[in-house]
Amino acid sequence: MTEGKSSLNLAAKRSFTLGLSWPLLIAMVATFSVLGSSRIHVLGDPDTYLHIAAGRWMLANGTVPTADPFSHSMLGTAWIAHEWLSELVISGIYQSFAWAGLGGLMALVFAGTLAYLMRFLLDRMEPIHALLFTSYAGCMLAGHLLARPHVLAWPLLAVWVGSLVNASEQDRAPPWWLIPMMALWANLHGGFMIGIALACGLALDATVSKEPGQRRACAWVWGRFIALAVVAAMVTPSHWHGLLFPFQVVNMSEALDMIGEWASPNFHQPQLLEIWLLLALGLACSGRLRLPWVRLLLVLALTHLALKYQRNISILGLVTPFLMASPLARQWRAISRTGRDVESMDRVFQALSAPAQLRAMVCTALLASLSMALASQSDRFVPESNITPEAAMQAARRAGVSGAVFNDYQYGGYLIFKGTPVFIDGRADMYGDALMKRHLAATTLAEPQALPKLIDDYHIGWTLLHPGTPAVALLDRLPGWRRVYADEVAVVHMREPDDQR
Numbered sequence: 001m002t003e004g005k006s007s008l009n010l011a012a013k014r015s016f017t018l019g020l021s022w023p024l025l026i027a028m029v030a031t032f033s034v035l036g037s038s039r040i041h042v043l044g045d046p047d048t049y050l051h052i053a054a055g056r057w058m059l060a061n062g063t064v065p066t067a068d069p070f071s072h073s074m075l076g077t078a079w080i081a082h083e084w085l086s087e088l089v090i091s092g093i094y095q096s097f098a099w100a101g102l103g104g105l106m107a108l109v110f111a112g113t114l115a116y117l118m119r120f121l122l123d124r125m126e127p128i129h130a131l132l133f134t135s136y137a138g139c140m141l142a143g144h145l146l147a148r149p150h151v152l153a154w155p156l157l158a159v160w161v162g163s164l165v166n167a168s169e170q171d172r173a174p175p176w177w178l179i180p181m182m183a184l185w186a187n188l189h190g191g192f193m194i195g196i197a198l199a200c201g202l203a204l205d206a207t208v209s210k211e212p213g214q215r216r217a218c219a220w221v222w223g224r225f226i227a228l229a230v231v232a233a234m235v236t237p238s239h240w241h242g243l244l245f246p247f248q249v250v251n252m253s254e255a256l257d258m259i260g261e262w263a264s265p266n267f268h269q270p271q272l273l274e275i276w277l278l279l280a281l282g283l284a285c286s287g288r289l290r291l292p293w294v295r296l297l298l299v300l301a302l303t304h305l306a307l308k309y310q311r312n313i314s315i316l317g318l319v320t321p322f323l324m325a326s327p328l329a330r331q332w333r334a335i336s337r338t339g340r341d342v343e344s345m346d347r348v349f350q351a352l353s354a355p356a357q358l359r360a361m362v363c364t365a366l367l368a369s370l371s372m373a374l375a376s377q378s379d380r381f382v383p384e385s386n387i388t389p390e391a392a393m394q395a396a397r398r399a400g401v402s403g404a405v406f407n408d409y410q411y412g413g414y415l416i417f418k419g420t421p422v423f424i425d426g427r428a429d430m431y432g433d434a435l436m437k438r439h440l441a442a443t444t445l446a447e448p449q450a451l452p453k454l455i456d457d458y459h460i461g462w463t464l465l466h467p468g469t470p471a472v473a474l475l476d477r478l479p480g481w482r483r484v485y486a487d488e489v490a491v492v493h494m495r496e497p498d499d500q501r
Contacts, residue, residue, distance in 0.1 A: 160181065
């Protein structure tokens, strides 16, 4: 009788929630926040233009480029689009559904990633704790939510870590279907090396948790998995060189100093990372946060990466809940005096922890589709003006500019998108430290003759620079040059026709 009554109560609760679940609600909120929020600028990065152009080039030529086709300063230099698969996806979506399609795609990827995280956490901890963890992860991801390949890799990172943590905690071998997923990941984004590093850490975590006599067998199983993952990561146009690419990038000191996302977080401004660090420190000092030593090392390593390069804050926010969920849940239950939180909460809150029902998922999908259709009819999804010097480009064409362009870093993607060979763009790995340093010296006037010498060496015929760039003032008074256009986005100078060299 009691069992039947319990089943009736559960059915009543599920009916009261209309078949919704926490992961579904998280996905809805994430999707609508991207579609409607003015604080999330999905199309605010110049590399989005570059990825569309690269994908368009590959679709037109039927191959992945092996030499630079987009610049005049490095034309023909060896270069492989290591994110080629993402660029095909981004370009295809743009050509089919324009900017709104790209915004919608990133919203769905963001929503799916958080929904998966929420479901993983609900299997381990109280719903309120899972909701707090997921919300905070979502905020840390949102700061890096752009129409770029790293966002397409977020679901793969989540599934990769979640599946390996499951295997470690449930005393199972890592699932072999993750191997082809690694090959997919390696062709989408260079961050796949984080996945391999995490697999090594979780392999060690699984091995040391075994009895001494079982550790060799466990290490053998995980070692085979990691070896196959490394082999799968080489199934790319770059082959084994792709494994070295992330290390080559982080060793480019001059280039990374120029690129904002590779800078350390600025704690003079409000930072979610600061709150995360304070909470973690507070929990640790109070004795409520005790992680197994291997997982502690992984969390510390991810924290180091986030403090060194702010682009890694999103990885810290996404990965650490997977690593911390089970230890935190066990410790909470051990110190809780009133039992499970969920017993004292509203029945709706309890019921929402169950999987969503089909009718709720269908209705949610229809609602999201309607929201995307409405967003596509507005000007919500257009690239940011500070990376889109459209008026300046039109003025330059009317003025009859000719020859090679010298451009600011942030305009490289747009110029490539428009079919204009660039001096520099977001492919810092191809340009290298030497050229990036020379560009910086010319634009900042760090060396008096840096700009005139660069102009002569590269036969520059016109320039496209930000109004705040120090080089603009020098060009205003440089013999043989005149300003032809200026607005709050960009300034155009051109060489006088009788001064062409």
